Each structure stands twice: as C-alpha cells, then as structure tokens.
Amino acid sequence: MSENECVYEIAILGRAVWQLHSLNNEGTVGNVTEPRSVRIIDPNTKKAVTTDGISGEMLKHIHTEIMWILSDKNNLCAACRVLNPEKFNFAIKTGKVKAKDVENVLTQALQTCDMCDVHGFLIEKPTTSRKSTIEFGWAFGIPEVYRDIHTHARHALGEKKSKESENQESEEETGVSTQMVYHRPTRSGVYAIISVFQPWRIGLNEARQNRYTYDVNDDVRKRRYKLVLKAYQLLFTRPEGAMTTTRLPHVEDFSGIIVYSTKPIPVPVITPLKDNYIDEIKTIAKNLVSEKDEEENETSLKVVEFKDIADFTEKINELINKKPYKIDLGDQQCSGQN
Numbered sequence: 001m002s003e004n005e006c007v008y009e010i011a012i013l014g015r016a017v018w019q020l021h022s023l024n025n026e027g028t029v030g031n032v033t034e035p036r037s038v039r040i041i042d043p044n045t046k047k048a049v050t051t052d053g054i055s056g057e058m059l060k061h062i063h064t065e066i067m068w069i070l071s072d073k074n075n076l077c078a079a080c081r082v083l084n085p086e087k088f089n090f091a092i093k094t095g096k097v098k099a100k101d102v103e104n105v106l107t108q109a110l111q112t113c114d115m116c117d118v119h120g121f122l123i124e125k126p127t128t129s130r131k132s133t134i135e136f137g138w139a140f141g142i143p144e145v146y147r148d149i150h151t152h153a154r155h156a157l158g159e160k161k162s163k164e165s166e167n168q169e170s171e172e173e174t175g176v177s178t179q180m181v182y183h184r185p186t187r188s189g190v191y192a193i194i195s196v197f198q199p200w201r202i203g204l205n206e207a208r209q210n211r212y213t214y215d216v217n218d219d220v221r222k223r224r225y226k227l228v229l230k231a232y233q234l235l236f237t238r239p240e241g242a243m244t245t246t247r248l249p250h251v252e253d254f255s256g257i258i259v260y261s262t263k264p265i266p267v268p269v270i271t272p273l274k275d276n277y278i279d280e281i282k283t284i285a286k287n288l289v290s291e292k293d294e295e296e297n298e299t300s301l302k303v304v305e306f307k308d309i310a311d312f313t314e315k316i317n318e319l320i321n322k323k324p325y326k327i328d329l330g331d332q333q334c335s336g337q338n
C-alpha cells in the first residue's frame with residue numbers, strides 16, 4: 001500500500017464474534033426485555049429464519065460516540081460537543097447560527113463540525129439535510145445464534161436486616177415488597193457486518209443544484225478521515241451498545257475484508273453471510289478494471305484481508321496514512337449543459 005494513494009471509498013465486510021452480550025433490544029414489556037430479532041433468508045436452506053439483529057442505527061451510534069471521545073471538542077459544533085443528536089439543527093434552532101439559505105447552512109456546518117460533516121444531520125428550517133459519509137447495515141447473527149433470557153432478582157438494601165429482626169409473617173411481606181424479578185436477554189454468535197465509508201464526500205457541499213464545492217481545506221478533510229477510521233478500529237475492539245453495565249460483550253473475533261477504491265468507483269458490497277464472500281469480492285475487484293487501470297497494469301479496487309481484531313487494527317492503520325480522495329469538480333459544472 002502506498003501512502004500517497006488517495007482513498008475514494010472503503011467497505012468493511014466481516015464476521016464478528018461477540019459472546020454473552022445484549023447490545024440491542026426491542027424494548028421492555030413489563031419486566032421482560034426482548035432481544036432484537038430480524039428475518040433473513042438462510043443461504044444454505046433458502047428458507048426464512050429469525051435471527052438476532054443489531055441495527056445499523058446502534059452501530060452508527062457506537063461509532064459516533066467513539067468519534068466524540070477521540071475528537072478535539074474545538075472542532076465540533078455546540079450540539080455535537082455534548083452529543084446532542086440534533087447536531088447542527090440545534091445551532092440553527094436556538095439562533096446561535098444564522099443561515100441565509102440551505103447552501104449556507106451546509107457551508108457553516110461543514111466548516112464548523114467534524115461530526116456533522118461525516119455523520120450527517122437534518123435541518124428543520126430551512127429544510128435540508130447532510131447525508132452521512134458513513135453507512136452501516138444491520139449486523140445479524142449468522143444462524144445459529146444462541147439466545148437466552150436470564151431471570152434475575154433485584155434485592156433492595158435493608159431486606160436482610162428486616163428479615164432478621166422481624167417475625168416470619170412480616171418477613172415474607174418485606175421480601176415480596178422489596179424484591180423485583182426481571183428478565184434480561186443474552187446472546188452469543190457470529191455476526192455479519194457491512195459498512196461503507198465515503199472519504200470523497202468529506203467536506204463536499206452538495207446542497208446547490210448547479211455546483212458542488214469542497215468547503216473545507218485538505219488538512220481538515222484528512223483529520224476527519226483519520227478520526228473516522230480510528231473510530232472503526234475501536235468499534236470492533238470495544239462495542240459499547242445497550243446493557244453493557246452487566247452485559248459487556250466478550251469480544252472474541254473479527255475477520256473479513258476491507259475493500260477500498262483509489263479512483264472514483266463504488267466499492268462492491270457482498271454480505272459476509274455467504275461463505276464465499278471474500279473470493280467473490282476478489283473476483284469482482286479483478287473484473288471491474290477501468291481503461292486507465294489496464295494502461296497502468298493495476299486495479300483501482302483493492303481487497304485487504306484481516307484474520308482477527310489485531311490484524312484489522314493494523315490494516316486500518318495502513319489506510320489511515322493515506323489521503324481522502326478529492327473529486328475533480330471542474331470549473332463549469334452542470335450549468336445548463338449536460
């Protein structure tokens with residue numbers, strides 16, 4: 001890998017092994033918390049099966065939090081500094097920032113905030129949005145994921161003391177009134193993960209109908225690129241979703257491939273649910289050669305395998321040293337002609 005290479009897009013496709021976790025749940029009904037379930041088609045049997053899911057929202061949320069931890073807070077907007085999910089909308093809504101039009105909102109957000117730029121946001125007034133440069137699919141258990149609902153009892157302080165000091169009848173009453181039984185799900189499994197990151201869009205203002213511009217300089221773009229990749233490293237070494245207070249996941253493994261392009265070409269995505277996804281991506285990468293690639297006798301789609309979490313962090317480190325791609329926007333874009 002050359003350090004001078006520019007990276008257009010990156011896909012991370014892999015299988016993560018997480019044991020005894022409860023990273024994402026449907027919600028709680030009464031005293032029972034239900035694990036999040038999804039229906040998929042099992043590629044082996046071609047039949048629909050219910051399996052364990054962790055939503056893309058949850059993974060994006062974990063990535064956002066890690067980015068926040070790693071970021072210099074001076075490079076964030078007032079909302080992102082305190083992880084307010086409204087992001088730049090908060091600045092507009094509270095009148096901290098005055099914007100002339102949607103283009104100007106985008107320009108100010110891109111120039112102010114590392115998180116707003118890469119993770120995207122919605123603005124109510126004037127109505128506009130910034131599409132995230134980072135995308136996550138659902139992570140789901142490759143059948144068979146093991147799921148269990150465990151029953152727990154919460155005992156209130158003072159219960160033991162009152163039992164000792166009071167007679168049998170009131171002892172039972174006290175026990176009933178201070179003990180709460182609840183049910184918590186725990187799962188173990190191999191999870192298929194897909195995520196795409198678009199470094200070429202960092203700092204790119206796409207709000208105008210007739211012209212796109214990069215509204216931040218190359219140093220800022222590089223800083224944001226690095227930050228996103230570092231957060232990916234930590235996402236798989238320390239997934240911090242729901243219920244980690246008592247269900248901190250036993251992180252065991254993460255293996256798969258990183259696919260990246262060095263010229264404008266969308267990276268292929270194939271689900272790691274398929275056993276042969278790595279070979280298939282490698283073949284696709286060979287087939288999608290551009291004319292320029294042929295001239296230069298190389299491919300602009302690169303496939304890098306990683307065998308475990310440590311190897312993943314190493315391979316991402318190699319990407320961190322590269323630069324985010326900047327598309328050539330030309331001088332006269334879309335100004336009436338095709």
Ligand SMILES: [Zn+2]
Binds near residue numbers: 088115
């Ligand atoms: Zn922000």
